[in-house]
Amino acid sequence: MLYEFKLPVIVPQMSGATIECLYGARDDSLRLGSKLMDLSVDLSSAFAQECPPVSFYRLVLRETVYLRKIDVVPGQHCALGDRIALFSTDPSEPIDQETTRQVRCTIAGIIHHDGMWTGSHS
Amino acid sequence: MSGIPLRFGPLASDGYTIVRSGLRWLRESGQFCRAGQPIAYCNVSLEPASVRVGRHHAVADELELQVVFAPRVSGRLTIHPEMTRGGYLSIRGVDAWKADTVLGHIEPDQPADESDQGRLRLLVVAGRRMTALADVHSGLLPGWNGRSRGWWCEEGETPVTLLSLGLCDTTGVILGEQCAFLEMFEAASDAMQFVFIPDHPVAPCAPVLLDQLTRTPAQFDALAEDLRRFLGTSTVLPTADDWMFAGALLSVLRNTPLKDNYNIISSTGTRRLGPADGVLLSLSAEPQSILRHRVLGYHLHIMRHHQAAAGPAIQAWLASAFEPIKRSIDTVRRDYEKLIDTLARTTGGRILVLNRMSTSGYEDISSYVAFDAPMSATLSNIAAKEQNLMLHDIAETRELTIIDVDALAAELGAGQHLPDGIHQSGQMQILLRRQILQAMADIRATAPNVRIAGRDH
Incomplete structure (x- = not known):
């Protein structure tokens, strides 16, 4: 079966997110509990502030899958609903089919770290 | 004109004459206003009262100095439009401060126990510019201030001072929506002084x-x-x-x-x-x-x-x-x-x-x-x-x-x-x-x- 990860609503006021770092590469076998990527959400467009209300999040998989395709790089901004990654339950399954559902994952608020795109490039 | 005349009340600086600009209004005639709600403000400057005192007065390093007015009772407001001088006369000091100046009237909406209902509450705000180049004339505490403060007190009272050194989570709470302590002033009738230091460029950890x-x-x-x-x-x-x-x-x-x-x-x-x-x-x-x-x-x-x-x-x-x-x-x-x-x-x-x-x-x-x-x-x-x-x-x-x-x-x-x-x-x-x-x-x-x-x- 094919699963996808489309950027979901993490906080209601967000319109998109920036990819901060990736932990998996194409064709990696990712076990339950694997880190997939870190994201940042900037609510500046929703709230006029003198400083940007930026929060950081980590996506952790809640099921074992193969990462078949990942369409983003660190620093890239994604809109809500953009497909960011494609997964399969079988490593050789063709990926030109309809996806079954969103991959199951946990989204956790995290602290900024040195491996993130923000802070090293902006 | 009906209602209670709203008078400036006394304000003094030892050895100096307080000179004020025309008023700028925060509320309009006909509007209801709450007790303690700011209705107008003016810029003030301190001028030596005699040749024996110098220019180094009490707030000499604070180039932004303004007074905000609020009624002591709630009610319907009528302003005196002639108190607005317009243009630079609402920015520069043009009139000596007089305690009996009346800026308008208020028709109280309920009986109040204030002994002097017509005397306005005064909030004095002062800003020390991060650079003297930041001479912006618009609004309350304008420009880029390295330190802002606001205080209020009645005769015989000593303000208690709170210094705010936080991030954005303290900024809005202390400064309020117009960045001039207006909400704190309205919320607190006891004598107080609030001092605000921004977090730029060094965060106060x-x-x-x-x-x-x-x-x-x-x-x-x-x-x-x-x-x-x-x-x-x-x-x-x-x-x-x-x-x-x-x-x-x-x-x-x-x-x-x-x-x-x-x-x-x-x-x-x-x-x-x-x-x-x-x-x-x-x-x-x-x-x-x-x-x-x-x-x-x-x-x-x-x-x-x-x-x-x-x-x-x-x-x-x-x-x-x-x-x-x-x-x-x-x-x-x-x-x-x-x-x-x-x-x-x-x-x-x-x-x-x-x-x-x-x-x-x-x-x-x-x-x-x-x-x-x-x-x-x-x-x-x-x-x-x-x-x-x-x-x-x-x-x-x-x-x-x-x-x-x-x-x-x-x-x-x-x-x-x-x-x-x-x-x-x-x-x-x-x-x-x-x-x-x-x-x-x-x-x-x-x-x-x-x-x-x-x-x-």
Whole structure:
């Protein structure tokens, strides 16, 4: 079966997110509990502030899958609903089919770290 | 004309005549206004009353000086439009301050027990510009101020002072929506002074404040010389952004707001207040990693969005002259305890801290196996919980007032009132103001001796 990860609503006021770092590469076998990527959400467009209300999040998989395709790089901004990654339950399954559902994952608020795109490039 | 005439009331500065501009209105004729709600303001300047006094008056280093007016009773307002002079006459001082000047009338909507209902409440606001170039004429406390303050008091009252040194989570609560303490003024009838120091470019975390408290003039000269030398010899040519950032940085580092005394003008003349009775900090200002100068040893914490204002030379200086130092929760606790003890010993001031939001309705963590220990190094909500608990540990042995943002946000609903964990809704700010004013009332009641005027440190 094919699963996808489309950027979901993490906080209601967000319109998109920036990819901060990736932990998996194409064709990696990712076990339950694997880190997939870190994201940042900037609510500046929703709230006029003198400083940007930026929060950081980590996506952790809640099921074992193969990462078949990942369409983003660190620093890239994604809109809500953009497909960011494609997964399969079988490593050789063709990926030109309809996806079954969103991959199951946990989204956790995290602290900024040195491996993130923000802070090293902006 | 019906209603109660609204009179300025007395305002004086020893040895100086107070000159005011035309009024600028915050409310219009026909509008209802609450008791204590600001309705107008003017700029004021102090002019020597005789040739024997100099130009160095009580608030000489604060180029922004304004008076805000509010009625003591609620009711329907009628303003005198001729009080608006327009153009530069509503900016420059054109009329001497007269206590019996009437700016309008009010028709009270209910009986009031005020003995002098027509005498306006006065909020005096003063701003010390980050640079004298920031001479902006629009609005209340305009421009870029390195320190803003506002005070109010009646005859015989001594204001209790709160110094705000936090991040955005304190800014809106203390300054209010027009950045001029208007909400605090309306909410508190007791004599008070609020002082606000912005977090640019240096965020006010405990190590930075401790350095400020103990820094000698010679140490300041050394750090200024270090910066000058780098900018003068660096292979990275400084840009305009670098020079402006450097100027702002030196302007902040040479000050010690925790030790500042304050002159105020009041209905009975000039008065001198001692250092702040309460100091409001933000737990969110305490980083897990801070910059320490490799040679001179002082600390800097510059928020990422403020670092972006620096040019390439300052970025190069920060990268080469400083080293990042990790701070464990025990380190943060020790820094706080040292700051509380040093401040109590030096000025008698007490610390109030806004704690951190530590939960999120948007998180759906079903298992923590995926996160390495210590989880507080990764997960922001666990870090916030541990830091909040650390504050309670400190409060068991020291005078520390915790303003419980965490509990308040959980009660109100953080999704609506604290969506990013820092920037509160207006409703939440109102409730936080009440908590802060209660804490200041407690300080006033339990430690009257900390308000000794005229203490120099």
